[in-house]
Amino acid sequence: MSSQLLELITQRRTQYALGRNAAIDKAATSALIKNVIKQAPSSFNSQSSRAVILYGEQSIKFWGLVKQELAKLISAEALVATSAKLDSFAAGLGTILFYEDQNVVKGLQEKFALYADNFPIWSEQSSGMAQFAVWVALREAGLGASLQHYSPVVDAAAAAEWNIPAHWRLRAQMPFGSNEAPIGEKAFIDDAERFIEAG
Template identity: 45%
Template sequence: MNTQLLDLMKQRRTIYHLGKNVQFDQAELYRYIKEIVRYTPSAFNSQPVRAVVLFNEHHAALWDIVETTLEEKVAPDAFLRTKAKISSFRDAYASILFYTDMDVVKDYTDNPALATYQYQEYNWSEEAQGNAQFAVWTGLEENGLGVNIQHYDPLINAAVASRFEIPASWQLRAEMNFGSIEKPADAKEFMDDEDRFKLFQ
């Protein structure tokens, strides 16, 4: 069997030590990310995933928002660790904000032809999110870039929406950082197969 996809999946890891030593043009990266999201599957081809790509000062502004927001929420003695973590995200080359357009979810929920499934569209939109995030992540790793993904929503939603003029119907689902790999990930551990898989022949 061909194993190209499997090999790429094995290469995909969470990289926390990211840098700005990226040789790709920003316009090229943006086109590449758009194409991956465009071709990501979604239920009924509903296409609920939205992506906002942040370079340069816009990337830094995202993590400034996160830092300011968490400083108001985290105890002072714990905030030093939080601040250091956020600083490492700011050290990355760029960020991608992944959103779900809730108007799309509502349209499908209200569609009489889909009445049998009306309570499932949000779940399906989450599947589309997972597909898109995994595909972008793997694609960036294929090109030698490191990636990590964070979830500071909903704490930062309002401030981020204001700063980047996000439509009201877009719900923030994840914040992805990418950049040069300054330190590789540790070895990955896996649970026992018998606890995870079943085979009937």
């Protein structure tokens, strides 16, 4: 196994302290994100993953929409605490919205009825692999990121703002930017609790 690959995976960590001081430009960042998602595996090569890449003011607008929608659901006190975190996401270079195309999933269910119950699960797995692959690639490019889940709170507002097709389902959001603080260590549970070896 490539020690370089393992090192990159090891360096992938949640970064909340994001900034806009990156060596990589917008065009190169977009190309990287698109290429990584295209190379991520999917069941039956269905390529169900979709992405909306927001930069600058558009990314700030997204996190403002999250705040606006949360304000309808939580107390003012809770919103104050959450707002600081949302502002840290908006402080970065951009945000990737990860979607899964439900028309692709339904098409596979109809074509391969024997596996119909599994296609939504496999779609989620494909999305997770795309998210992880992008996260590692951003880390290699010197950028920090985190994976957020503000669905379904922001789904309708985001769909209206960016004309998202109705058959795209929002699965995760990834704010990214320059690393403005050290990234913490990751704690691990004991291997005996996670792994079984045989043979």
